[in-house]
Structures are given as structure tokens and as C-alpha cells.
Amino acid sequence: MSPSYPGGKEVCRALVVTILALTGLIWTGSLLAGFLGALTGLGGGVVIVPLLTLVFGVDIHYAIGASLVSVAATSSAAAAVYLKQGFANIRIALVLELATTLGAVGGAMLALQLPTAAIAVLFGLALLLSAYLSARPPQPHSETQAADKLAGVLELEGEYPDTAGPQSYRVRSVGLGFGLMGVAGMLSGLLGIGSGALKVLAMDQVMGIPFKVSTATSNFMIGVTAAASAGVYLSRGYIDPGLTMPVMLGVLVGSLLGARVFIAAQPKLLRPVFAGVIALLAVQMIAGAFGGRFVDGAL
Amino acid sequence: MERSDGDRALQKQMGLLLRTGVLISAAIVAVGGGLYLAGEGASIPDYGVFHSEPDELRSLFAIVESARALDSRGLMQLGLLVVLATPVAGVVLELVTFARRRNILYVGIAAIVLAVLLHSLTSS
Known part of the structure; x- marks a missing residue:
């Protein structure tokens, strides 16, 4: 039996960190992650696993x-706000959840088979992709288009509130969007992230859905997707209440605070800075995997 | 337009459901967390090596049992279960709403999503 992250364990022992102290530190770190995630619109979930594994020496299974x-x-908390305002499209969410939930269950099953070092490398690559997607300038959105036949059958068109009154929109490329959602769901189940960046990309860029509706609908879908894979993790004993408690409460409070500041002022500089932090964590995860930091422990 | 009015009502109900679920979950987790820190706060944590959680924290019924016994870890786990069950309740709401409107296509889609979720959450 070899520890998954020997350095971390020794540090913990040397400092004699109690559960109380560790819980406080993890809560603070998660609060910061949630705050920055909401403030930049990138989501805090993507930095939680690197934070727990690299900084606190937690086994990657517990972290996920x-x-x-x-x-x-x-x-779910964010989606509640968007739903009240009328941005999230429930029909689009439900159709795409067919793909994300099946992908998520598949991803969770795969995570149980893969060696931890491989998960760490995949995590690093997913972080790099998400840093890239968020750092690049906003892409032009091609507005019009022949509506998709499938979108018509599924009645996916909708409208959202705007200062100039309700705006209506149509949906295209349902098939391709559905496929991308399957990939997003799989990454979510495999790595324990929301895959919000990929979900928004699929809806906004591929399916031609307005950005605000894409963001709102993505948040709404993430809860369902996470529930699909979390069931697999729960039954295999990967969800530790003592560890998850400060993470969940921290991220939740942090993101609610971040969302308030976000509405008040949209900071332009923060986004590339946070994207840089994500890229740095990606390199750390990959280097750690090749440096023997993520070794399979006793399963 | 009738359809968008119906969808608007569903959006509002769904928003309320999600907010309530997250609040209840956070409250249970916070209470369980308080008890946990009061009882075990001074111990040394061991998260460095993965060894699966005990049976009473892994399945639906066992978690409810252990929370009823006011076990702090059981209570926190119940709160986490509530947050996972919240979106599932949302899909049930969609199923019922579309069934009332006799929208067979969406009843079918919601039923499949619900089946995947329930299978995953109860397969333990």
C-alpha cells in the first residue's frame, strides 16, 4: 500500500494539522475558488480538485x-436565479441531459478503472482546454440560419427577457450539440467538474443559442449531470462527508458573493488572470502525474 | 402564447424547487458539520490514502438510518444526498408538467433521464 501523495501526508504529520484546522483551511480555499469562479464566469469547480490534491494532499478519488x-x-443555486429571471430553457436542457447523464455515468465508470495518474493527466488537459476557451476573445455569433428540423420537432425555440423586451431565438445543429454534450457529461463524471465551459461552447457556438440563455441552461444542466455520476461515486465510497462539507459550503458561499460582485462590476482583468491560474494548475497536475505524485493507493 | 406562458410557470416552479433544495441541504450539512467538528475536530485527518467509505455512508437507506441516529457524518452525508436529489426532483417536476400538458415526446425524454438518474443513485 503506497500513499497517493506522500509529500502531502508528511507535511500534515509534521505540522499536526487537526481536522478542525484542515476544515477551516479547505473552507477558506473553496470560498476563494467559488468567489473567483463566479466573478470570472468560469465556475469554481475546475480548481477544487487541484486545490485538494496539490495543496492539501487529498487522494484524487475523494477530491473528485x-x-x-x-x-x-x-x-443549482445559480440556476435558481436564472430560472426566476427566465433565461434557462428547460426543453433544451432536458433534451441535452439525455446525452450528459449517459456520458456522466460512463465517465464515472471509466474513472473507477483508470489509474489515478491517468486521471491527473486528463484533468490537466481539461484544465488547459478550459483556460484556452476562457482566455480567447469572444467569438462572433452567427445569428441566423435555417432552423434545424429536429429543433422544430422538439420545439426548442424560446425567448428571453431583455431591456428591449422579450427576444426570441431559434436553435440549430441539435445533433452535433448533443454529441458534444455527451463528451461534456463524460468529462464531468470522469473528473468531477461541471464542464460548464464546454457546455456553453456547444450551445452558444454550435447550436446558435444566445450566450445568456446558454450560460443559464448550462448551470441548470450541471446539477442533473453531477447527480448522475455522483450516484456511482457515492455507492463506491468516494464521497467523504467530513471532507465534502467544507468544500460544498465554501464554494456555495463564495459563488453567491462572487455573483453579487459580478452583477455590480464585470472586472475585465480578472478573467485572464484566473485563466492563467488554471493553466498553471494544469501544468502542476500533469507534472505531478509524471513525477509519481499520483500513485494508486489501497483500493 | 400558451406554450411560453406554461414554460414560464415551469421555470418559476423549478427555480423555487432548486433554491429550496440547496437551502435545506446546506442547513443539514452545516448542522452535521458543527456536530462533527465539536466531536472530532481535534483528531488528525486521513485523506491522503483512499480507503472506501464505510457501508453506512454509501447507500441511500443506510445514510438515512445513520442520520436519524444523529451521527454527525451521517447527517452531513444526508445533506449531500439532498443536494444530489434536488435536480432529480426537478426532472420529476418536468415529467409531471409535461404529462399534464399531454406532451408525450417530452414525457418520454424526462422518463429516460429520470431512469438513468434513479438507476445511478440507487444502484448501491
């Missing part, structure tokens, strides 16, 4: 379980 539950809580 804690992250999944926290992501579900935060997205």
Missing part, C-alpha cells in the same frame, strides 16, 4: 467526489 457534490450545489 467532493468536487462533484459542490459543483451540483453551486450550479
